[in-house]
Amino acid sequence: MTSSSVTGLWKKLSNKFSKPTQYAPPSATIIPRDEHCVSRKHINDAAIKVIRRLNEEGFDAYLVGGGVRDLLLGGQPKDFDIATNATPEQVRGAFRNSRIIGRRFRIVHVRFGSEIIEVTTFRGGHDAPSTSASNNVQRNKHSARTESGMLTRDNVYGSVNEDAARRDLTINALYYSSRDFCVYDYVGGMRDLEQKLIRIIGDPETRYREDPVRMLRVVRFAAKLNFDIEQHTEEPLKRLAPLLTDISAARMFDEVIKLLMSGQGLQTYALMQRYGLFSPLFPSTQKMLNQHEPAAETIIQQGLINTDARIAENKPVTPAFIYAVILWPVVKRIHKEILDSGVPEIPALHQAAERVLRKQQLTVAIPKRFSLPMRDIWELQSRLTRRSGKRAELLLDHRYFRAGFDFLLLREQAGEIEPGLGQWWLAFQEAHIDTRGAMLTQIPASDDKPRTSRRRRSPRKPR
Incomplete structure:
Protein backbone atom coordinates (compact mmCIF):
# COMPACT_ATOMS: atom_id res chain seq x y z
CA MET A 1 0.00 0.00 0.00
CA THR A 2 1.39 3.37 -0.94
CA SER A 3 1.80 6.18 1.58
CA SER A 4 -1.04 8.13 -0.04
CA SER A 5 -3.44 5.18 0.11
CA VAL A 6 -2.62 4.56 3.76
CA THR A 7 -3.21 8.26 4.43
CA GLY A 8 -6.55 8.17 2.63
CA LEU A 9 -7.64 5.10 4.57
CA TRP A 10 -6.64 6.74 7.82
CA LYS A 11 -8.80 9.78 7.08
CA LYS A 12 -11.79 7.45 6.75
CA LEU A 13 -11.02 5.72 10.03
CA SER A 14 -9.53 8.47 12.19
CA ASN A 15 -12.74 9.32 14.02
CA LYS A 16 -13.16 5.71 15.11
CA PHE A 17 -9.97 5.63 17.14
CA SER A 18 -9.17 6.99 20.56
CA LYS A 19 -6.05 6.36 22.61
CA PRO A 20 -5.57 2.55 22.70
CA THR A 21 -6.99 1.04 25.85
CA GLN A 22 -4.81 -1.18 27.98
CA TYR A 23 -6.78 -4.42 27.71
CA ALA A 24 -9.53 -5.98 25.64
CA PRO A 25 -10.87 -3.24 23.36
CA PRO A 26 -14.55 -4.07 22.74
CA SER A 27 -14.50 -4.31 18.97
CA ALA A 28 -12.39 -4.05 15.85
CA THR A 29 -12.32 -1.56 13.04
CA ILE A 30 -12.80 -3.75 9.96
CA ILE A 31 -10.98 -2.73 6.79
CA PRO A 32 -12.69 -4.44 3.80
CA ARG A 33 -10.85 -6.03 0.89
CA ASP A 34 -11.13 -3.05 -1.45
CA GLU A 35 -9.53 -0.72 1.10
CA HIS A 36 -6.27 -2.58 1.80
CA CYS A 37 -3.55 -4.23 -0.25
CA VAL A 38 -3.19 -7.58 1.53
CA SER A 39 -3.79 -10.38 -0.96
CA ARG A 40 -3.68 -14.15 -0.60
CA LYS A 41 -1.34 -14.37 -3.60
CA HIS A 42 1.30 -12.60 -1.49
CA ILE A 43 0.84 -14.95 1.46
CA ASN A 44 2.86 -18.11 1.87
CA ASP A 45 0.99 -21.23 0.66
CA ALA A 46 1.83 -23.08 3.87
CA ALA A 47 0.27 -20.31 5.99
CA ILE A 48 -2.90 -20.40 3.86
CA LYS A 49 -3.07 -24.20 4.35
CA VAL A 50 -2.83 -23.81 8.13
CA ILE A 51 -5.57 -21.16 8.23
CA ARG A 52 -7.83 -23.21 5.96
CA ARG A 53 -7.38 -26.41 7.98
CA LEU A 54 -8.15 -24.66 11.27
CA ASN A 55 -11.22 -23.06 9.72
CA GLU A 56 -12.38 -26.48 8.50
CA GLU A 57 -11.94 -27.82 12.03
CA GLY A 58 -14.31 -25.10 13.25
CA PHE A 59 -11.74 -22.67 14.66
CA ASP A 60 -11.06 -19.02 13.94
CA ALA A 61 -7.62 -18.34 12.46
CA TYR A 62 -5.93 -15.18 11.26
CA LEU A 63 -2.67 -14.12 9.72
CA VAL A 64 -1.26 -11.75 12.33
CA GLY A 65 1.71 -9.59 13.28
CA GLY A 66 4.66 -8.77 11.09
CA GLY A 67 3.26 -10.56 8.06
CA VAL A 68 0.21 -8.28 7.92
CA ARG A 69 2.27 -5.21 8.80
CA ASP A 70 4.84 -5.78 6.07
CA LEU A 71 2.21 -6.55 3.43
CA LEU A 72 0.38 -3.31 4.26
CA LEU A 73 3.67 -1.44 3.87
CA GLY A 74 4.22 -3.00 0.46
CA GLY A 75 6.96 -5.38 1.53
CA GLN A 76 7.38 -9.15 1.35
CA PRO A 77 7.34 -10.78 4.80
CA LYS A 78 9.89 -13.42 5.73
CA ASP A 79 7.60 -15.06 8.30
CA PHE A 80 3.88 -15.71 8.41
CA ASP A 81 2.41 -16.27 11.88
CA ILE A 82 -1.08 -17.53 12.66
CA ALA A 83 -3.30 -16.72 15.68
CA THR A 84 -6.27 -18.92 16.54
CA ASN A 85 -8.80 -19.74 19.25
CA ALA A 86 -7.69 -23.38 19.09
CA THR A 87 -5.55 -24.48 22.05
CA PRO A 88 -2.03 -25.76 21.40
CA GLU A 89 -3.28 -29.31 21.91
CA GLN A 90 -6.10 -28.78 19.39
CA VAL A 91 -3.67 -27.33 16.85
CA ARG A 92 -1.35 -30.26 17.45
CA GLY A 93 -4.26 -32.63 16.84
CA ALA A 94 -5.09 -30.97 13.52
CA PHE A 95 -1.55 -31.25 12.14
CA ARG A 96 0.52 -34.42 12.33
CA ASN A 97 3.52 -32.41 11.12
CA SER A 98 3.60 -30.19 14.23
CA ARG A 99 4.99 -29.94 17.74
CA ILE A 100 4.32 -27.80 20.80
CA ILE A 101 7.28 -25.77 22.05
CA GLY A 102 7.89 -23.17 24.73
CA ARG A 103 7.27 -22.95 28.44
CA ARG A 104 6.77 -19.25 29.09
CA PHE A 105 4.19 -19.16 26.28
CA ARG A 106 3.32 -22.38 24.47
CA ILE A 107 3.17 -22.21 20.69
CA VAL A 108 2.89 -24.77 17.90
CA HIS A 109 5.32 -25.16 15.03
CA VAL A 110 3.70 -26.67 11.95
CA ARG A 111 6.36 -27.95 9.56
CA PHE A 112 6.10 -28.11 5.77
CA GLY A 113 9.43 -29.51 4.63
CA SER A 114 12.07 -27.06 5.82
CA GLU A 115 9.44 -24.36 6.38
CA ILE A 116 7.82 -23.69 9.76
CA ILE A 117 4.55 -21.85 10.38
CA GLU A 118 4.16 -20.60 13.96
CA VAL A 119 0.68 -20.90 15.45
CA THR A 120 -0.30 -19.22 18.72
CA THR A 121 -3.50 -19.40 20.73
CA PHE A 122 -5.28 -16.09 21.46
CA ARG A 123 -3.88 -14.73 24.71
CA GLY A 124 -6.08 -13.35 27.45
CA GLY A 125 -5.78 -10.96 30.38
CA HIS A 126 -4.36 -12.03 33.73
CA ASP A 127 -6.44 -12.43 36.86
CA ALA A 128 -4.82 -11.49 40.14
CA PRO A 129 -2.64 -14.51 40.91
CA SER A 130 -1.64 -15.87 44.29
CA THR A 131 1.76 -15.05 45.76
CA SER A 132 4.37 -17.58 46.77
CA ALA A 133 6.22 -16.14 49.75
CA SER A 134 9.13 -18.50 49.22
CA ASN A 135 10.38 -16.96 46.00
CA ASN A 136 8.46 -13.70 45.55
CA VAL A 137 6.73 -15.11 42.48
CA GLN A 138 3.01 -14.64 41.85
CA ARG A 139 1.32 -17.70 40.36
CA ASN A 140 -1.92 -19.22 39.25
CA LYS A 141 -2.53 -22.32 37.17
CA HIS A 142 -1.65 -20.77 33.83
CA SER A 143 0.54 -17.76 34.58
CA ALA A 144 3.35 -16.62 36.82
CA ARG A 145 5.12 -13.35 37.35
CA THR A 146 7.97 -12.11 39.49
CA GLU A 147 7.67 -9.45 42.16
CA SER A 148 8.88 -6.84 39.65
CA GLY A 149 5.97 -7.75 37.33
CA MET A 150 7.83 -9.86 34.76
CA LEU A 151 5.77 -12.71 33.31
CA THR A 152 7.59 -16.03 33.59
CA ARG A 153 4.63 -18.07 32.35
CA ASP A 154 1.94 -16.66 30.06
CA ASN A 155 -0.52 -19.36 29.04
CA VAL A 156 -3.78 -17.53 29.72
CA TYR A 157 -6.01 -17.89 26.66
CA GLY A 158 -8.75 -15.51 25.56
CA SER A 159 -10.57 -13.98 22.61
CA VAL A 160 -9.15 -12.30 19.53
CA ASN A 161 -9.70 -8.79 20.92
CA GLU A 162 -7.98 -9.76 24.17
CA ASP A 163 -5.15 -11.22 22.10
CA ALA A 164 -4.76 -7.91 20.27
CA ALA A 165 -4.50 -6.03 23.57
CA ARG A 166 -1.88 -8.51 24.83
CA ARG A 167 0.44 -8.00 21.83
CA ASP A 168 3.37 -5.65 22.15
CA LEU A 169 3.07 -2.97 19.44
CA THR A 170 0.02 -1.58 17.70
CA ILE A 171 1.53 -2.15 14.25
CA ASN A 172 1.99 -5.85 15.14
CA ALA A 173 -1.64 -6.29 16.23
CA LEU A 174 -3.33 -6.32 12.81
CA TYR A 175 -5.26 -9.44 11.79
CA TYR A 176 -6.08 -10.70 8.28
CA SER A 177 -8.88 -13.21 7.69
CA SER A 178 -8.90 -15.35 4.56
CA ARG A 179 -12.61 -16.01 5.13
CA ASP A 180 -13.76 -12.47 4.36
CA PHE A 181 -10.39 -11.01 3.18
CA CYS A 182 -10.69 -8.18 5.74
CA VAL A 183 -8.05 -6.66 8.04
CA TYR A 184 -9.12 -6.30 11.68
CA ASP A 185 -7.60 -3.46 13.71
CA TYR A 186 -8.34 -3.42 17.46
CA VAL A 187 -5.73 -0.99 18.78
CA GLY A 188 -5.06 1.66 16.14
CA GLY A 189 -2.32 -0.11 14.23
CA MET A 190 -3.39 1.40 10.91
CA ARG A 191 -3.10 4.89 12.37
CA ASP A 192 0.43 4.24 13.59
CA LEU A 193 1.48 2.75 10.24
CA GLU A 194 0.31 5.93 8.57
CA GLN A 195 2.01 8.17 11.12
CA LYS A 196 5.16 6.00 11.15
CA LEU A 197 5.03 5.52 14.91
CA ILE A 198 6.18 2.71 17.20
CA ARG A 199 3.62 2.58 20.01
CA ILE A 200 3.34 -0.04 22.72
CA ILE A 201 -0.14 -1.29 23.57
CA GLY A 202 -1.32 -0.41 27.06
CA ASP A 203 0.70 1.21 29.83
CA PRO A 204 4.36 1.18 28.69
CA GLU A 205 5.89 0.64 32.14
CA THR A 206 3.56 -2.24 32.92
CA ARG A 207 4.22 -3.91 29.58
CA TYR A 208 8.01 -3.47 29.90
CA ARG A 209 7.94 -4.95 33.38
CA GLU A 210 5.93 -7.92 32.10
CA ASP A 211 8.64 -8.61 29.53
CA PRO A 212 11.70 -6.32 29.41
CA VAL A 213 12.61 -7.67 25.96
CA ARG A 214 9.78 -5.50 24.64
CA MET A 215 12.14 -2.53 25.06
CA LEU A 216 14.52 -4.16 22.61
CA ARG A 217 11.67 -4.83 20.20
CA VAL A 218 10.70 -1.16 20.31
CA VAL A 219 14.15 0.00 19.19
CA ARG A 220 14.53 -2.87 16.71
CA PHE A 221 11.33 -2.02 14.85
CA ALA A 222 12.03 1.72 15.04
CA ALA A 223 15.35 1.07 13.28
CA LYS A 224 13.98 -1.54 10.87
CA LEU A 225 11.05 0.56 9.67
CA ASN A 226 12.67 3.99 10.20
CA PHE A 227 9.73 4.93 12.44
CA ASP A 228 9.70 7.33 15.39
CA ILE A 229 9.03 6.05 18.90
CA GLU A 230 5.83 7.45 20.39
CA GLN A 231 6.39 9.72 23.42
CA HIS A 232 4.79 7.54 26.13
CA THR A 233 6.41 4.43 24.68
CA GLU A 234 9.81 6.15 24.77
CA GLU A 235 9.69 7.77 28.23
CA PRO A 236 10.40 4.72 30.48
CA LEU A 237 13.05 3.09 28.26
CA LYS A 238 16.20 4.47 29.86
CA ARG A 239 14.79 4.22 33.38
CA LEU A 240 13.74 0.57 32.99
CA ALA A 241 16.70 -0.61 30.88
CA PRO A 242 18.32 -2.37 33.91
CA LEU A 243 15.36 -4.81 33.94
CA LEU A 244 17.04 -6.56 31.01
CA THR A 245 19.43 -8.16 33.49
CA ASP A 246 16.47 -10.29 34.66
CA ILE A 247 16.18 -11.97 31.24
CA SER A 248 17.88 -15.34 30.78
CA ALA A 249 21.26 -15.14 29.07
CA ALA A 250 20.20 -17.84 26.59
CA ARG A 251 17.19 -15.82 25.42
CA MET A 252 19.35 -12.72 25.10
CA PHE A 253 21.62 -14.41 22.56
CA ASP A 254 18.74 -14.75 20.09
CA GLU A 255 17.53 -11.21 20.78
CA VAL A 256 20.96 -9.71 20.04
CA ILE A 257 21.06 -11.56 16.71
CA LYS A 258 17.71 -10.00 15.78
CA LEU A 259 18.93 -6.57 16.86
CA LEU A 260 22.31 -6.42 15.17
CA MET A 261 22.01 -8.80 12.22
CA SER A 262 18.79 -7.65 10.58
CA GLY A 263 20.39 -5.15 8.19
CA GLN A 264 19.93 -2.06 10.37
CA GLY A 265 22.52 -2.93 13.00
CA LEU A 266 24.19 0.48 13.14
CA GLN A 267 20.93 2.38 13.63
CA THR A 268 19.73 -0.18 16.18
CA TYR A 269 23.01 0.13 18.11
CA ALA A 270 22.64 3.92 18.16
CA LEU A 271 19.14 3.60 19.65
CA MET A 272 20.35 1.05 22.19
CA GLN A 273 23.02 3.49 23.33
CA ARG A 274 20.53 6.38 23.46
CA TYR A 275 18.22 4.48 25.80
CA GLY A 276 20.84 2.62 27.86
CA LEU A 277 19.87 -0.80 26.46
CA PHE A 278 23.36 -1.87 25.37
CA SER A 279 24.94 -1.81 28.83
CA PRO A 280 22.84 -4.60 30.42
CA LEU A 281 23.76 -6.89 27.53
CA PHE A 282 27.48 -6.07 27.21
CA PRO A 283 28.54 -4.49 30.51
CA SER A 284 32.30 -4.94 30.02
CA THR A 285 32.25 -3.35 26.57
CA GLN A 286 30.03 -0.52 27.79
Missing part, protein backbone atom coordinates in the same frame (compact mmCIF):
# COMPACT_ATOMS: atom_id res chain seq x y z
CA LYS A 287 32.48 0.15 30.63
CA MET A 288 35.22 0.75 28.07
CA LEU A 289 32.94 2.95 25.99
CA ASN A 290 32.13 4.99 29.10
CA GLN A 291 35.86 5.60 29.50
CA HIS A 292 35.76 7.27 26.08
CA GLU A 293 37.96 4.74 24.31
CA PRO A 294 37.65 6.03 20.71
CA ALA A 295 39.07 2.86 19.18
CA ALA A 296 36.40 0.75 20.90
CA GLU A 297 33.52 2.86 19.59
CA THR A 298 35.01 3.06 16.11
CA ILE A 299 35.56 -0.66 15.63
CA ILE A 300 32.04 -1.52 16.84
CA GLN A 301 30.44 1.01 14.53
CA GLN A 302 32.60 -0.04 11.57
CA GLY A 303 31.81 -3.68 12.26
CA LEU A 304 28.09 -2.94 12.15
CA ILE A 305 28.47 -0.87 8.97
CA ASN A 306 30.25 -3.78 7.29
CA THR A 307 27.66 -6.30 8.52
CA ASP A 308 24.76 -4.14 7.29
CA ALA A 309 26.46 -3.84 3.90
CA ARG A 310 26.94 -7.61 3.60
CA ILE A 311 23.29 -8.23 4.46
CA ALA A 312 22.20 -5.64 1.88
CA GLU A 313 24.27 -7.52 -0.71
CA ASN A 314 22.78 -10.89 0.36
CA LYS A 315 26.20 -12.08 1.52
CA PRO A 316 26.47 -14.53 4.43
CA VAL A 317 27.06 -13.22 7.93
CA THR A 318 27.76 -15.11 11.14
CA PRO A 319 26.97 -14.20 14.75
CA ALA A 320 30.54 -15.19 15.63
CA PHE A 321 31.91 -12.20 13.72
CA ILE A 322 29.67 -9.51 15.22
CA TYR A 323 30.14 -10.88 18.74
CA ALA A 324 33.89 -10.96 18.14
CA VAL A 325 33.74 -7.29 17.14
CA ILE A 326 31.71 -6.21 20.20
CA LEU A 327 33.97 -8.01 22.70
CA TRP A 328 37.30 -7.31 20.96
CA PRO A 329 38.05 -4.03 22.79
CA VAL A 330 37.76 -5.86 26.13
CA VAL A 331 39.81 -8.84 24.92
CA LYS A 332 42.51 -6.49 23.63
CA ARG A 333 42.80 -4.62 26.93
CA ILE A 334 42.97 -7.75 29.08
CA HIS A 335 45.41 -9.32 26.62
CA LYS A 336 47.75 -6.38 27.13
CA GLU A 337 47.50 -6.65 30.90
CA ILE A 338 48.38 -10.36 30.78
CA LEU A 339 51.23 -9.70 28.33
CA ASP A 340 52.66 -7.09 30.66
CA SER A 341 52.73 -9.66 33.44
CA GLY A 342 55.18 -11.74 31.38
CA VAL A 343 52.93 -14.33 29.67
CA PRO A 344 53.79 -15.08 25.99
CA GLU A 345 51.52 -13.59 23.32
CA ILE A 346 49.33 -16.53 22.25
CA PRO A 347 48.81 -18.01 25.73
CA ALA A 348 48.01 -14.50 26.94
CA LEU A 349 45.38 -14.16 24.23
CA HIS A 350 43.84 -17.50 25.19
CA GLN A 351 43.61 -16.39 28.80
CA ALA A 352 42.08 -13.05 27.84
CA ALA A 353 39.47 -14.71 25.61
CA GLU A 354 38.56 -17.18 28.34
CA ARG A 355 38.08 -14.44 30.94
CA VAL A 356 35.99 -12.24 28.66
CA LEU A 357 33.75 -15.03 27.38
CA ARG A 358 33.19 -16.48 30.85
CA LYS A 359 31.98 -13.12 32.12
CA GLN A 360 29.89 -12.44 29.02
CA GLN A 361 27.96 -15.69 29.49
CA LEU A 362 26.28 -14.13 32.53
CA THR A 363 24.31 -11.67 30.38
CA VAL A 364 24.35 -13.09 26.84
CA ALA A 365 25.06 -16.80 26.56
CA ILE A 366 27.09 -17.40 23.39
CA PRO A 367 26.94 -21.07 22.29
CA LYS A 368 30.21 -22.88 21.67
CA ARG A 369 29.46 -23.16 17.96
CA PHE A 370 30.05 -19.39 17.88
CA SER A 371 32.43 -18.78 20.80
CA LEU A 372 35.01 -21.22 19.39
CA PRO A 373 35.20 -19.41 16.00
CA MET A 374 35.41 -16.11 17.92
CA ARG A 375 38.55 -17.36 19.68
CA ASP A 376 40.05 -18.36 16.33
CA ILE A 377 39.25 -14.95 14.81
CA TRP A 378 40.99 -13.23 17.71
CA GLU A 379 44.00 -15.56 17.64
CA LEU A 380 44.42 -15.04 13.90
CA GLN A 381 45.04 -11.35 14.53
CA SER A 382 48.40 -12.28 16.03
CA ARG A 383 49.18 -15.06 13.58
CA LEU A 384 48.48 -12.87 10.54
CA THR A 385 51.42 -10.65 11.48
CA ARG A 386 53.83 -13.59 11.19
CA ARG A 387 54.30 -14.53 7.59
CA SER A 388 57.79 -16.03 7.20
CA GLY A 389 58.56 -19.55 6.04
CA LYS A 390 55.49 -21.70 5.51
CA ARG A 391 53.34 -19.82 7.99
CA ALA A 392 51.55 -17.68 5.41
CA GLU A 393 50.75 -20.65 3.16
CA LEU A 394 49.47 -22.68 6.11
CA LEU A 395 47.26 -19.84 7.31
CA LEU A 396 45.44 -19.76 3.97
CA ASP A 397 44.12 -23.24 4.79
CA HIS A 398 42.87 -22.24 8.24
CA ARG A 399 39.13 -22.88 8.41
CA TYR A 400 38.48 -19.38 9.78
CA PHE A 401 41.09 -17.59 7.70
CA ARG A 402 38.50 -15.56 5.79
CA ALA A 403 36.78 -14.39 8.95
CA GLY A 404 40.12 -13.55 10.55
CA PHE A 405 41.23 -11.70 7.42
CA ASP A 406 37.96 -9.71 7.29
CA PHE A 407 38.48 -8.85 10.96
CA LEU A 408 41.99 -7.63 10.16
CA LEU A 409 40.62 -5.39 7.39
CA LEU A 410 38.03 -4.08 9.85
CA ARG A 411 40.76 -3.13 12.32
CA GLU A 412 42.56 -1.26 9.56
CA GLN A 413 39.35 0.55 8.57
CA ALA A 414 38.82 1.53 12.20
CA GLY A 415 42.37 2.89 12.44
CA GLU A 416 43.37 0.41 15.13
CA ILE A 417 46.41 -0.76 13.16
CA GLU A 418 48.48 0.80 10.41
CA PRO A 419 47.20 0.04 6.89
CA GLY A 420 49.17 -2.32 4.69
CA LEU A 421 48.98 -5.75 6.27
CA GLY A 422 45.48 -6.38 4.98
CA GLN A 423 46.46 -5.37 1.44
CA TRP A 424 49.48 -7.69 1.63
CA TRP A 425 47.28 -10.65 2.55
CA LEU A 426 44.80 -9.78 -0.17
CA ALA A 427 47.60 -9.76 -2.75
CA PHE A 428 49.09 -12.97 -1.31
CA GLN A 429 45.77 -14.82 -1.70
CA GLU A 430 45.48 -13.78 -5.34
CA ALA A 431 49.15 -14.30 -6.27
CA HIS A 432 50.59 -17.21 -8.24
CA ILE A 433 52.56 -19.69 -6.13
CA ASP A 434 55.90 -18.47 -7.58
CA THR A 435 55.02 -14.85 -6.83
CA ARG A 436 54.12 -15.77 -3.27
CA GLY A 437 57.67 -16.94 -2.64
CA ALA A 438 59.04 -13.60 -3.78
CA MET A 439 56.55 -11.75 -1.56
CA LEU A 440 57.69 -13.69 1.50
CA THR A 441 61.34 -12.77 0.92
CA GLN A 442 60.44 -9.06 1.03
CA ILE A 443 58.90 -9.14 4.52
CA PRO A 444 60.92 -7.00 6.96
CA ALA A 445 62.36 -9.18 9.71
CA SER A 446 61.03 -6.79 12.36
CA ASP A 447 57.44 -7.32 11.15
CA ASP A 448 57.58 -11.06 11.73
CA LYS A 449 58.73 -11.17 15.33
CA PRO A 450 56.10 -12.08 17.90
CA ARG A 451 55.86 -9.85 20.93
CA THR A 452 57.63 -11.36 23.91
CA SER A 453 57.88 -10.24 27.48
CA ARG A 454 60.48 -11.29 29.94
CA ARG A 455 59.09 -13.00 32.98
CA ARG A 456 59.90 -11.21 36.16
CA ARG A 457 62.37 -13.21 38.15
CA SER A 458 62.28 -13.33 41.89
CA PRO A 459 65.45 -11.95 43.47
CA ARG A 460 67.98 -14.60 44.35
CA LYS A 461 68.17 -15.52 47.97
CA PRO A 462 71.54 -14.76 49.52
CA ARG A 463 73.66 -17.83 50.09
